[in-house]
Amino acid sequence: MSTLPVARLLLLAAALVPLAVVAKSSDRNQTLGVEAGASDCSVSNERLPCILSGGVTITQGTLQIDATRADLRRANGDFQRVILTGGPVRMKQQMDDGGWVDATAAQADYNLPNDTVVLTGNAVVNQPGRGRMEGQRIVYNMSTGQVQGGGEGQGRVRMQFEPRNRQPAQTPPAGTP
Known part of the structure; x- marks a missing residue:
């Protein structure tokens, strides 16, 4: 098999990734609320x-x-990075187009200045009705919508793409065999 058709197929698949939508941009201007069972924070030393x-x-x-833990x-007084761990970490957010994206992983490392979340450990990013990506490591850029996946060791990236023009299943008329 020639590598040219494989390369074209990979480029086509990458271009059609349905997960490439942008997180709701107005969320950044909303109040950030945090609840936890316990906290150990310093107000005098931001390091x-x-x-x-x-x-x-x-x-x-x-x-x-x-x-479970953050x-x-x-x-400089601003949050730069949030490392979340749990069994598993769960994230959900509405997109600018009105759809939703949800993600789970053993750990999520959110770099706020870059607006990037790195999900590791049985990571799953799902957009109902659009597609799904699973792997040991998924990098999601919340401002551009770019999603990159990778397997560690023998792990593999698994993706499902839903058709854009999905038609609902039609029920045959009563009495039709």
Whole structure:
């Protein structure tokens, strides 16, 4: 088999990835709410992490994150990075087009300045009605909608693409064999 048709197929698949939509842009301007069973944070030294544990829920607009533990890192007074762990970490957010995306993983590392989430450990990104990606590592850029997946070791990336013009199944008329 020639590598040219395989390369074209991969480029076509990459171009058609239905997961490439942008997270709701207005969420960034909403209040960030955090709930946890316990916290260990310093208000005097922003170089120290703020550790939240005992069941953590983070909400901002339509974004909702549930985790067992969160490690928040600040610089210059702003949060720069949030490392979430749990059994598993669950995230859900509405997209600008009105659809939803949800994700689960053993760990999520959210880099706020880059607006990028790295999901590791049985990672799944799902957009109902559009598609799904599973792998040991998925990188999701929330501002551009780009999703990259990779397997670690023998792991593989698995994707499902839903047809754009999916027609509902038609029920045959009564009495039709």
